[in-house]
Amino acid sequence: MTRPQRRRRHGWKRMRSVPVILAACAFAASACTSSGETENNKTPSVVPTVSTTPSQEQADPTEAAKADVVKVYAMYWKEMVRLFADPSANTSDSLKRYAASEALSKAETSAANLKARGRQLAGQPIIGNSAVTAVALDRQVPSVKLSSCMDVSNWHLIEKANGQPAPVPSERLVKYVVVTTAEKWPDGWKVIRDEPQEGQPC
Known part of the structure; x- marks a missing residue:
């Protein structure tokens, strides 16, 4: 190899090492030498291994699924409250993001009855x-x-015309267990069954 070739190759290697040195400075400034040192006197820099916390799904898919379903269930009930607060409004499309199958059809039927x-x-x-x-x-x-434990003591059935309370059975249970099933569909987790266990107070 001729001397000019060796120079060009050596210069290319130095340029290629720049990103590595910058990365080392970003993660551990103490590993980089001071500007007053010469190229030959530098102590080799060591890029530290950056420890990152794996995502919840990477760490444990089961725990990730649990957390996702609890969030979806909370959003499902947020949309259910909106639907029943004004059955005349077109809110079932929003509910479809979090509900499907039996849960969705029951909600739409109940809203239509109201x-x-x-x-x-x-x-x-x-x-x-x-x-x-x-x-x-x-x-x-x-x-x-x-x-879950459902408490409907502050969720009242009223007449839309005058805002007055509608008659309800006096012996009805206002706090009871609800058993919910969610499935992971192509567009995310959805509540497919939400079954009140009205014989099981909580």
């Missing part, structure tokens, strides 16, 4: 103590089951 009777639900239910009771991610359609 609308036909001129009634709506005012206030806010409280969904508490949501706990995952089963996870099946190895199925063709992955599923997760939840158990």
Whole structure:
């Protein structure tokens, strides 16, 4: 190899090492030499291994699924409250982001019945103590089951015309267990069944 070739090759190697040196300075400034040192006297810089926390899904798919379903269930009920607060409004499309199958059809049917009777639900239910009771991610359609405590004591049936309370059974249970099944569909987790266990107070 001729002397000019050796010079060009040596210069290319130095240019190629610039990004590596910059990365080393970014992650550990102490590993980089001071500007007063010469090229030959520099102590070789060591780029530290950056320890990153793996994402929840990478760390444990089961825990990620649990967290996702709990969030989806909260959004499902947010949309349910909107739907029943005004059955005349077109809110079922929003609910479809979080519900499907039996859960969606029951919600739409119930809202239609309220609308036909001129009634709506005012206030806010409280969904508490949501706990995952089963996870099946190895199925063709992955599923997760939840158990929650539904408190409807501040969710009132009223007459839309005058805002007055509509008659309801006096002995009705206002706090009871709800068993929920969610499935992972192509566009995300969806509640497919939400079954009140009205014989099980909580």
